Amino acid sequence: MTGPQKYRDRQTGSLVDAMQSTGDNTLELCRWIPEDRQRIVDNAGMPAQYLTTSNGSERVWLFDWVVRDSHGRWHRFKQGAFASQFRPVVETHYRVVGTDAWGISHITPSPSASAARRSVEDLNGWAADQGHPQSWRAETAEVEWKPLEAKR
Structure with a gap:
C-alpha cells in the first residue's frame, strides 16, 4: 500500500482517507497519523501502536483500519466492520x-x-x-x- 486511499462511507456517502495496518507499513502509518493522535508504546513500555480517537486511546492491531473522516476525526475499525461500512472509490x-x-x-x-x-x-x-x-x-x-x- 502506498499511503492512505480514498473510501466512501456507505451510509453517509462522505469520503474518508483510510489505511490498513499490515505489519509491513507501521512506519508509514506512523508518518500519516499526527503525533498528537498516536503513541507507539503500551503502558508496559513495549512497542505497540495506539490511536487517539473520540473513544480514547485504542490499540491498532494487525489488519485494523485507521480512518480519517471528512471532519478530520480519527477512527479505528476492525477489518469486517470496515468492509461493511466503506467501499473503495473507483478511479x-x-x-x-x-x-x-x-x-x-x-x-x-x-x-x-x-x-x-x-x-x-x-x-x-x-x-x-x-x-x-x-x-x-x-x-x-x-x-x-x-x-x-x-x-x-
Missing part, C-alpha cells in the same frame, strides 16, 4: 486515441472526458500554429475510459 482513467494520416496511433492520458476532447483540439491547433502539415494532425480521435481497480 476512472480517460485517454485520447488519435490516428494521424500515416495510421500511427497516439495515446494521450487525461483526467476527464472533456479534458481528453480538449487535448485533441489543442494538439491539432498547436500543430496548425506551428505550421506542421495536415498529415501531422490527428485525423480521427476517440475518447475511451475504463475504471481502474481500486488499490487495497
Whole structure:
C-alpha cells in the first residue's frame, strides 16, 4: 500500500482517507497519523501502536483500519466492520486515441472526458500554429475510459 486511499462511507456517502495496518507499513502509518493522535508504546513500555480517537486511546492491531473522516476525526475499525461500512472509490482513467494520416496511433492520458476532447483540439491547433502539415494532425480521435481497480 502506498499511503492512505480514498473510501466512501456507505451510509453517509462522505469520503474518508483510510489505511490498513499490515505489519509491513507501521512506519508509514506512523508518518500519516499526527503525533498528537498516536503513541507507539503500551503502558508496559513495549512497542505497540495506539490511536487517539473520540473513544480514547485504542490499540491498532494487525489488519485494523485507521480512518480519517471528512471532519478530520480519527477512527479505528476492525477489518469486517470496515468492509461493511466503506467501499473503495473507483478511479476512472480517460485517454485520447488519435490516428494521424500515416495510421500511427497516439495515446494521450487525461483526467476527464472533456479534458481528453480538449487535448485533441489543442494538439491539432498547436500543430496548425506551428505550421506542421495536415498529415501531422490527428485525423480521427476517440475518447475511451475504463475504471481502474481500486488499490487495497
